[in-house]
Structures are given as structure tokens and as C-alpha cells.
Amino acid sequence: MSLQQLKQPWRFIDQTTLGPGFDALQSFAIDDTLCTSIGTGDSEAVVRAWVHHQTIVLGIQDSRLPMIKEGVQFLRESGYRAIVRNSGGLAVVLDEGILNLSLIVKEEKKFSINHGYDLMYALIQAMFADKDITIEAKEIVGSYCPGSYDLSIGGKKFAGISQRRIRGGVAVQIYLCVTNSGSERAALIGKFYDLAVQGQPVKFDYPTITPKTMASLSELLGEELTIQSVMYKLLTTLNTHGAKLLPSxxxxxxxxxxxxxxxxxxKRNEKALEE
Structure with a gap:
């Protein structure tokens, strides 16, 4: 997909350095708020970057696993907070080595669900166009939260894209595993599923995790990336493609x-994980 749509004014909201006190549940509320502003015409399109520490974001289906209390207890003992997202998808890891990006635009008939995914995919490809790599968008079986827009290099997943449409706005969101071990993150989610299922009947196909199917960009590129260095790539790529960024x-x-x-x-989160 062409990146022509980037050629417009964008509010740029950087929330990558707010630290461990920044609640991941706030991010869902923030994107819903921005969707509302854009849907009513009170805001330009938005690029938002954010980082959360030691958080496992579960899907609604995950929260209904038969032994979910045991799974959540394991995550807490491992130093992670467990929350439930307000959109689709399954469990993912958020930590200080994962950069999250949202492209939030006005919902229009011509902007289909696939257009949203393709726009984010094209942006990530452009950010790393200087590298001798091929970034593919396809489901990586054995990864956590698998989907048709898993982004991978050499068959190893480093990112996943999701989308939320509410009140006339569209938030296309991606998590990018920038640093540290992708396979260790995958093993953590694999253990969560083992404990949350324990052989009991389950009403959905939860992923069977193969840790080696996941890696960080630092591992895949063989260089020490940082959240800041990837942010620089984001900003320069947006500028190159005609985006007018308005710090906001x-x-x-x-x-x-x-x-x-x-x-x-x-309230929704408390209800999903109520004792």
C-alpha cells in the first residue's frame, strides 16, 4: 500500500518515557478518546507512541480460560500485571523493550480494515528500508497472539498489528519487540497458557507457543537498537513521506x-478478572 495517506497533518503524542506508573489500561482509554475527537472532527489524525512496563495484556477469550486464576497468579509471581484489553486478540507482553504505535484516523468507507493493516505494515517496512531484510506480513504459527498481520523476518515474529474502530475513528495499533529476548517473552506466555488451561476443555483455539518463533528486532538485525533509535526512524520516515507532525x-x-x-x-477489566 502507498504511504500517500501519511501526507497530512498529524498530532504527535509521545508517551514512551512516562515510566512504570503509566497504566496500560490508560492507553486503551486514550486511543478511544482520540478516536472520538477525530470522529467528531475536533482533531487531526494522531500518531501516538507509548511504552508500558511489566504488563501482560490478555484478550477477552483468555480471561475465560478454565484455570485463569492460576495463570494470572503465575504472571503476578513473575513480576507482571495482568489486564484485559477492550478489543480483539489474545495475550501479549508489554515491557520497557517494546514500542507501541497507534495511527488514529477518521473512519471512512474507503478506509477498509485491510487498508488500516496495510498502512501500518507499509510504515514499518519504510522505517527499516535501509536494512538488507524482508519484512513479511503473515501468521506465524507458534507465536503468541497469532494473526494474518504478524510481522516477521526470516520466519521469526517481532510485531503484531491490531485495530479498533469506535465513534467514527480508527486506531491501528502495533507492538514492536525492539530489545531483549523475543523467545523468553513467548515462553512466559506459553507457561501462562499451560497453567490457565491444564488440560481442561477450552471453547477457542488458544495458541500452542513455540518460543523460537519469536525474536526482537535487535536480535534479528544483530544490532543494539533502543526505543529512542526506533522512534527516530519513525519520525524521519513520517517526515520523508510528507507528514506534518504537530507535537501534542x-x-x-x-x-x-x-x-x-x-x-x-x-470496570470492564475488574469484571473480566474478578475473583
């Missing part, structure tokens, strides 16, 4: 809307 933060009106969305997300 949530407005006062958006903060009021955020409070509503965040409260709703908190």
Missing part, C-alpha cells in the same frame, strides 16, 4: 472524555 498532548476537553473512557475500561 490531550486537550482539556479530551481529558474530560478520557476520565469517562478510563472508568469504563477499569
Amino acid at each position: 498532548q490531550l486537550t482539556a476537553d479530551e481529558m474530560n472524555v478520557l476520565d469517562h473512557h478510563y472508568e469504563r475500561v477499569l
Whole structure:
């Protein structure tokens, strides 16, 4: 897909350095808030970058596993907080070595679900166009949260793309495993599923994790990347393709809307993981 759509003004919100106190549930509420602003025409399109520490984001289906309490207890004992996302997908790891990006645009008939995925895929390809690599978009069996837009190099997954459409806005989201061990993250999720299922009947096809199917970009490229160095690639690529970046933060009106969305997300999460 062409990156022509990037050639427009974008609010740029950088939340990569807020630290361990930045609640991942806030990110879901923030993207919903920005979708609302864009849907009503009160905001330009948004590029948001964010990092969360030691968090496992579960899907709704994960939260219904037969032995979910044992699985969540294992994650907590391993130093992770477990939360449940408000969109589709299954369990993923978020930590200080994973960069999350959201492209949030107005929902239009011509902007299909595949267009959203293809736009993010094309952006990541452009960011690493200087490398002698081929980035593929296809399901990587054995990875966590597998999907047809898993991004991989040499058959090893380093990213996954998801999408949320709400109130006239579309948030296309990606997590990029930038540093540390992708296989160790995968092994953690694999152990979670072992403990949360324990041979009991399950109503959906949860992934059977093969840790070696996942790796970080630092491992795949053989160089020491950082969140900051990948952010630089993002910004230079956006500029190269004609994006006019407007450094931004949530407005006062958006903060009021955020409070509503965040409260709703908190309640949904508590209900999904209630004791």
C-alpha cells in the first residue's frame, strides 16, 4: 500500500518515557478518546507512541480460560500485571523493550480494515528500508497472539498489528519487540497458557507457543537498537513521506472524555478478572 495517506497533518503524542506508573489500561482509554475527537472532527489524525512496563495484556477469550486464576497468579509471581484489553486478540507482553504505535484516523468507507493493516505494515517496512531484510506480513504459527498481520523476518515474529474502530475513528495499533529476548517473552506466555488451561476443555483455539518463533528486532538485525533509535526512524520516515507532525498532548476537553473512557475500561477489566 502507498504511504500517500501519511501526507497530512498529524498530532504527535509521545508517551514512551512516562515510566512504570503509566497504566496500560490508560492507553486503551486514550486511543478511544482520540478516536472520538477525530470522529467528531475536533482533531487531526494522531500518531501516538507509548511504552508500558511489566504488563501482560490478555484478550477477552483468555480471561475465560478454565484455570485463569492460576495463570494470572503465575504472571503476578513473575513480576507482571495482568489486564484485559477492550478489543480483539489474545495475550501479549508489554515491557520497557517494546514500542507501541497507534495511527488514529477518521473512519471512512474507503478506509477498509485491510487498508488500516496495510498502512501500518507499509510504515514499518519504510522505517527499516535501509536494512538488507524482508519484512513479511503473515501468521506465524507458534507465536503468541497469532494473526494474518504478524510481522516477521526470516520466519521469526517481532510485531503484531491490531485495530479498533469506535465513534467514527480508527486506531491501528502495533507492538514492536525492539530489545531483549523475543523467545523468553513467548515462553512466559506459553507457561501462562499451560497453567490457565491444564488440560481442561477450552471453547477457542488458544495458541500452542513455540518460543523460537519469536525474536526482537535487535536480535534479528544483530544490532543494539533502543526505543529512542526506533522512534527516530519513525519520525524521519513520517517526515520523508510528507507528514506534518504537530507535537501534542490531550486537550482539556479530551481529558474530560478520557476520565469517562478510563472508568469504563477499569470496570470492564475488574469484571473480566474478578475473583
